[in-house]
Amino acid sequence: MLTIWGRRNSFNVQKAMWLVGELGLGHEHIPLGGPFGGLDDPAFLARNPHGRIPVIDDDGTIVWESHAILRYLAARYGGERFWPSDPAARSHADRWMDWAQTTLQPEFLNGVFWGYYRTPEPQRNWPAIHASVARTAEHYKLLDRWLADKKFLAGDELTLADIPAGTTLYRYFDLDIERPSIPNVEAWYARLRERPAYAEHVMVPFADLKG
Template structure:
């Protein structure tokens, strides 16, 4: 059985859990990370040299990096209905997964650390204002894409890209800051919330 190493509150672990829910993959999860078993042990570092979660063990195959994991799971476990095989369709999905990991993910770091984690190193008011503005600009990009497709990130319907981006949208709404009015993002949030996997691992009150 697939083993998932990582605490369920981690946004990156929740990507994997939601993907498993969508593809109906049975798994066992073990709590690793802050507050649980340490990822700094030689045992864990032998699996992931970055000492971060999640890590999966699929028989004798070990994989880390959450977006790589969900791509692998969709490819291995018949997830072609939301991770297309056709190269151009897959590339459109991949570009939004990569956008979330690079541009969108970086845009929220300071604001999230300040407003949710209450990090003493992230309490500069000007830096916070700049971070909130940057985060909003990226959410505006997302809003335009959703206006264009009318439903999900891909014009072809729900796809693997909606997992990391859907979790990012949850983080946006759960972080206590002024949220500009992005109607397409709000509608997307409600649309995703009709998916049982999202309610379990996305819109569950955990930013």
């Protein structure tokens, strides 16, 4: 039995839950973190010494870190569908996963989502926020150019390449911020919204996170 710890409105938990939904895996979800607490419980720290979510236990195999979880689940349950065994094909997914984690996610989630949305207005550092919004826009414009002749980041089918960057889109398009013209990203987002697993696990209201 697959067990997943984490709160549903956590960005990193949503990545894992989206793939669980795509794979149709039966699972138990245990809310943890934020208002649910529990991150410093000894039992949880025994599973993840860093005390962070998400964490999964798959019949005794414990995995933490969202991208490690994505790769584990895709390799164990997805066959060739989400993370191909061929090294060259697999690298397409790995490139976009790593780029999203090291470039897009820090700028958007830390600089924009935390700096703007999760910070109370009197405490907002507006010059830093505007700079992060501008840099984030450049990242999405890069994605827009890449998607000009593609349905998904690695080609015609959804793969792990799409999950980290794709998970940001619901928040990015919902925030009251300036955005560039990115029609190819918008078309990609529309395709993702049609997927039941994305709608259920990523399009989760986040108003309670507002500072």
